[in-house]
Amino acid sequence: MKFKAILLTGRSLKQGMGKELSKVSEKYMESVSICEVHPKDAEELGLKEGDSIRITTQFGSIVVKCNPSQNIDKPGIIFIPYGPYANMIMGPDTDSTGMPSFKGLSAEVEPAPGERVLNVKELLSQHLRR
Amino acid sequence: MDLLIKNGVVYDPLNGIDGEVMDIAIKDNKIVEKIDESNAYVIDASNKLVMPGGVDLHSHIAGPKCNVGRMLRPEDHYKDVEPKTQVKRSGVGYSVPSSFAIGYRYAVLGYTTVFEPANPPLKMLHCHHEFKDIPILDKGCLVMFGNNWSVMEYLRDNKLDECAAYVAWTLDATKGYAIKLVDPGCVEAWKWGDVEFLDVLWGRPEAIDKPVPRFGVTAKEIVRGLCKVNKLLNLPHPIHVHANGLGTPGNYQTTIDTMDSVKDLAEEDKPIIHLTHVQFNGYAGSDWITMRSGAHEIMKYVNANKHVSLDLGQIIFTDTTTMTGDGPFEYKLHLLTKNKWTNADVETEEGAGLVPIHYKKSNFVHATMWTIGLELALLAKDPWRIFMTTDHPNGGPFTHYPRVMAWLMSKEARKRTLDKISKRARSRSDLDNMDREYSFYEIAIVTRAATAKILGLKDKGHLGVGADADVAIYDVNPREINPSSDYKKVRKALSKAACTIKDGEIIVKDGEIVKSIEGRTYWVKPNVPEDLMKAMESNLANKFRDYYTVEMENFKIPDRFITRSSPMPTYYA
Amino acid sequence: MVVIKNIVCPICGCLCDDIEATVEDNKITKVKNSCSVSATKFLNYYKERNLSPLVRKNGELKPVSLEEAVDRTAEILMNADFPVIYGFACSGCEAQAVGVELAEEVGGIIDNQTVTCHGPSALGLHDQGMPTCTLGEVRHRADLIVYWGSNFQESHPRHLARYSASSEGRFRKGRKERKLVVIDVRKTPSARLADLFIPVAPGQDYELMSALRMALQYDDIEEESVAGLPVEQVEELAEMMRSCEFGVLFYGLGLTMSRGKERNIDMAVSLVRDLNKWTKFVIMPMRGHYNVTGMNEVTAWQTGYPYAVDLSHGYPWYSPGETTFTDLLRRGECDAALIVASDPLAHFPKNVAQNLCKIPYAVIDPHLSMTALAAEVVMPCAFTGIEAEGSAYRMDTVPLPLRKVVDPPPGINSDEQLVGMILHTIRSKRR
Numbered sequence A: 001m002k003f004k005a006i007l008l009t010g011r012s013l014k015q016g017m018g019k020e021l022s023k024v025s026e027k028y029m030e031s032v033s034i035c036e037v038h039p040k041d042a043e044e045l046g047l048k049e050g051d052s053i054r055i056t057t058q059f060g061s062i063v064v065k066c067n068p069s070q071n072i073d074k075p076g077i078i079f080i081p082y083g084p085y086a087n088m089i090m091g092p093d094t095d096s097t098g099m100p101s102f103k104g105l106s107a108e109v110e111p112a113p114g115e116r117v118l119n120v121k122e123l124l125s126q127h128l129r130r
Numbered sequence B: 001m002d003l004l005i006k007n008g009v010v011y012d013p014l015n016g017i018d019g020e021v022m023d024i025a026i027k028d029n030k031i032v033e034k035i036d037e038s039n040a041y042v043i044d045a046s047n048k049l050v051m052p053g054g055v056d057l058h059s060h061i062a063g064p065k066c067n068v069g070r071m072l073r074p075e076d077h078y079k080d081v082e083p084k085t086q087v088k089r090s091g092v093g094y095s096v097p098s099s100f101a102i103g104y105r106y107a108v109l110g111y112t113t114v115f116e117p118a119n120p121p122l123k124m125l126h127c128h129h130e131f132k133d134i135p136i137l138d139k140g141c142l143v144m145f146g147n148n149w150s151v152m153e154y155l156r157d158n159k160l161d162e163c164a165a166y167v168a169w170t171l172d173a174t175k176g177y178a179i180k181l182v183d184p185g186c187v188e189a190w191k192w193g194d195v196e197f198l199d200v201l202w203g204r205p206e207a208i209d210k211p212v213p214r215f216g217v218t219a220k221e222i223v224r225g226l227c228k229v230n231k232l233l234n235l236p237h238p239i240h241v242h243a244n245g246l247g248t249p250g251n252y253q254t255t256i257d258t259m260d261s262v263k264d265l266a267e268e269d270k271p272i273i274h275l276t277h278v279q280f281n282g283y284a285g286s287d288w289i290t291m292r293s294g295a296h297e298i299m300k301y302v303n304a305n306k307h308v309s310l311d312l313g314q315i316i317f318t319d320t321t322t323m324t325g326d327g328p329f330e331y332k333l334h335l336l337t338k339n340k341w342t343n344a345d346v347e348t349e350e351g352a353g354l355v356p357i358h359y360k361k362s363n364f365v366h367a368t369m370w371t372i373g374l375e376l377a378l379l380a381k382d383p384w385r386i387f388m389t390t391d392h393p394n395g396g397p398f399t400h401y402p403r404v405m406a407w408l409m410s411k412e413a414r415k416r417t418l419d420k421i422s423k424r425a426r427s428r429s430d431l432d433n434m435d436r437e438y439s440f441y442e443i444a445i446v447t448r449a450a451t452a453k454i455l456g457l458k459d460k461g462h463l464g465v466g467a468d469a470d471v472a473i474y475d476v477n478p479r480e481i482n483p484s485s486d487y488k489k490v491r492k493a494l495s496k497a498a499c500t501i502k503d504g505e506i507i508v509k510d511g512e513i514v515k516s517i518e519g520r521t522y523w524v525k526p527n528v529p530e531d532l533m534k535a536m537e538s539n540l541a542n543k544f545r546d547y548y549t550v551e552m553e554n555f556k557i558p559d560r561f562i563t564r565s566s567p568m569p570t571y572y573a
Numbered sequence C: 001m002v003v004i005k006n007i008v009c010p011i012c013g014c015l016c017d018d019i020e021a022t023v024e025d026n027k028i029t030k031v032k033n034s035c036s037v038s039a040t041k042f043l044n045y046y047k048e049r050n051l052s053p054l055v056r057k058n059g060e061l062k063p064v065s066l067e068e069a070v071d072r073t074a075e076i077l078m079n080a081d082f083p084v085i086y087g088f089a090c091s092g093c094e095a096q097a098v099g100v101e102l103a104e105e106v107g108g109i110i111d112n113q114t115v116t117c118h119g120p121s122a123l124g125l126h127d128q129g130m131p132t133c134t135l136g137e138v139r140h141r142a143d144l145i146v147y148w149g150s151n152f153q154e155s156h157p158r159h160l161a162r163y164s165a166s167s168e169g170r171f172r173k174g175r176k177e178r179k180l181v182v183i184d185v186r187k188t189p190s191a192r193l194a195d196l197f198i199p200v201a202p203g204q205d206y207e208l209m210s211a212l213r214m215a216l217q218y219d220d221i222e223e224e225s226v227a228g229l230p231v232e233q234v235e236e237l238a239e240m241m242r243s244c245e246f247g248v249l250f251y252g253l254g255l256t257m258s259r260g261k262e263r264n265i266d267m268a269v270s271l272v273r274d275l276n277k278w279t280k281f282v283i284m285p286m287r288g289h290y291n292v293t294g295m296n297e298v299t300a301w302q303t304g305y306p307y308a309v310d311l312s313h314g315y316p317w318y319s320p321g322e323t324t325f326t327d328l329l330r331r332g333e334c335d336a337a338l339i340v341a342s343d344p345l346a347h348f349p350k351n352v353a354q355n356l357c358k359i360p361y362a363v364i365d366p367h368l369s370m371t372a373l374a375a376e377v378v379m380p381c382a383f384t385g386i387e388a389e390g391s392a393y394r395m396d397t398v399p400l401p402l403r404k405v406v407d408p409p410p411g412i413n414s415d416e417q418l419v420g421m422i423l424h425t426i427r428s429k430r431r
Ligand code: SF4
Pocket: C009, C010, C011, C012, C013, C014, C015, C016, C033, C034, C035, C036, C037, C038, C156, C157, C158, C159
């Protein structure tokens, strides 16, 4: 079971507070490894808050925690706060502006039972320093 | 090291020296009577023109507007680059050069002191930030007060002393040098987009008697009030006024009325009001079709009234950037030209706007503007009260100064340009019939001696003993050359100083920067009677909470931000 | 114990300057007037700090002397053909200035976080200009406040209360005298505060702005809906904008990062410019990092351009899309970097970040970050505005002095000092 969605990224208060603590602190990593989904979408996939979900775009795939949220007012839209998790599935092209396309990417969402959210070191070793 | 400039042909109008061959001796950073030649570095200036370092009293070189100008115009920069050298930082920019480039280019022209004419108090730290990065030049900044809520309220309530204390406090807190007024009262109206009020004002002399909505004080009252404040504080420079109605046909009358509004406040024979970039405020006619020069009318008044000084705001036919605290004018210019537009209103105080412009010879309005600037200069009887500027970069980049000097010195140079401008503009102008040609002596007056004097800089603009050792040497022999016909040679020589000395150091050699040093920051420290200051200050912190979005404590600029801080104390009248 | 007032908060572009801190034993123990983000910082800045310079040896970061770290950084930059100096959005203007000088000295690129926040705003400014004002103008005059693509409650927690809808100004007495409109793709906590929330369809901001411009001119919009909204709602919004006395459009990354990028900004500026035919209207980007605005200012007055400046030719050159750090990495063109108080590894798209991992780079940061963990050299620095003096520019370009409230941990230098040491080392090595 999976659904297609438009992926948005942005700031959240928790992420803002977490980053002031330290950008490798658990609190910060927790605050950016979530994905807000519309409650209806969550229900359809049988997802509860805190369940692991896999988000996949043409650029990559990452596991984060599901967070059914009122912030999403239309099904089919998902949101991940700015941070390393979101960036693992973002595209590099900047349309000659310097600015990558951080908002409005097509993505697929599926439950990922038993899969774990990676920590900083794992993100580094498994995704970046290859 | 001691320096001896030998056998130069010296023009030092403040000391009455008109082309005498003589030596100038320098010890440390001052001009001295004489030095031991055997221990001095000798500069052979024979057959060369020697003048004090140039002093510019109105050039937009630093602060928020300038930087918006840089960010607005990358296309301005690609074509004009300043490479890094052993002694120079790199830079770019034609009409809005980056900070380092400004210092180098002025020094190459033989200028050593330049005043930035319009910063809002709230953003003065920005000006000082940029001052730090403009090398070589001594600098100061004029602070805008003409639309300041507190000023307007004090004046409305006839609280002149408190107003003076407030202005003194602000100048001290922001390390400013003088009082600037930009389109007094009207910028406040523009902040509401109050176009109705502004329409009435633009180009209509009665405007300066119309109360500013919500503040109940007129432009004229603001000008008079700040003129009185200036006198109370004994500031070194008179109020520096960008009059209402800039860039509008018919505005010459507003300019005259503005000057006349303070006539009764004059005492001795010295200027108490400086009208700036008068070219932009010197239009007769009632619209862009009937527009013509108002220079005759303005100069008739200026020649007859010693309480006034003015600068030209000469335009150059080139692509440049207009920038002014006059937000409403820039909006109007944007509507006229359809060019990109930036506006920057500043809470409680002032505003600003920017629009790029290309002055074209074939354009009737631009051509007329060109004639007005030169007419003003040629009609002036007293060169000590009229100064050469292009209102950089509004009329054109300062790097074109030698061109303006050539126009002033040579009828033929003017004619060469007149031949190419809009026929209609030429036929309506008197410029063809004006024979006057400025001498080197007069050029020295309008570019350094008189500007230093009106700024109240006693050690600048001359080469007498005790003066700062700021000297410009140009590779042209004024005793031999005839600028009237050889204006191109003169222009070339004035474009690249053979040598510029600043603070006793050789900065420019053969038109190239050979050394870079830090310049001073001049600012005034007015002393106001303690009880008066206390009374004013007692409710200032509260007022800050009401009026500003910053705390009073953070508005005051700490000394660490002032480069070579040079405070000038003044005493309450 | 001392209480220090009127501290400028060095966190977000609001640069609130009324923070009150109680200092005991060189530690801040209490703060007043802070928002939650600010309080988190002021009360925890001394925790989880890396206090030792680190250099990678045999694949691992090892504590070293500061001299060694500086020396290694100098070597990395000197051995590179095309190094990048990047970051500084969380530094004082003084450190930023030294950063530009260093980039000039090594003949590299100087770039900053603007590239992934308001770079498109700079490009929009080049194209169209920008009618704007300081925040106090909004406080005193605005009766219509529009936030577009900005979740200000979470990104700039005190913006609403200090400067906009809920502030008390001379001519507007507070929230009741103003209308608040939020336009966004999500119903964020900010959107819930609005009098009117406009849920624009993702990636269709440009369409909505064009429609608003048409509606202002009373042109017929021959569609039933635009950007997911009924045309009537678009027309209503246009009327609301036209008929206010003073309107402001605050926009966030919702416009700069979405489809259209700088075209969105072109269109937003055009909309606001059009509105000035009817009323007073201004526009302002919601700048995030507290001094990213300052970095644009410093870079502009020193080099003429606001970010992404290439100093390898001996004079400044600028071509976003080419000289931007993201693009340089994407194409693998730069071969070393110095990163100051920034975490690009966590903030650039994966492929771009992977390329950063392939080149040697040094990091200056008060904290360890993901970027630091993969660096060749890491140098800890003080927090400017808390442990070191400086100055910064608010989102509306108002400059403010930054204070040193407490001493930094022993042996910890400011980023200004560290960048200065690197510069100095390079110069003396070259001599
Ligand atoms: S809103 Fe921003 S500047 Fe103001 S206190 Fe919060 S984090 Fe600091």
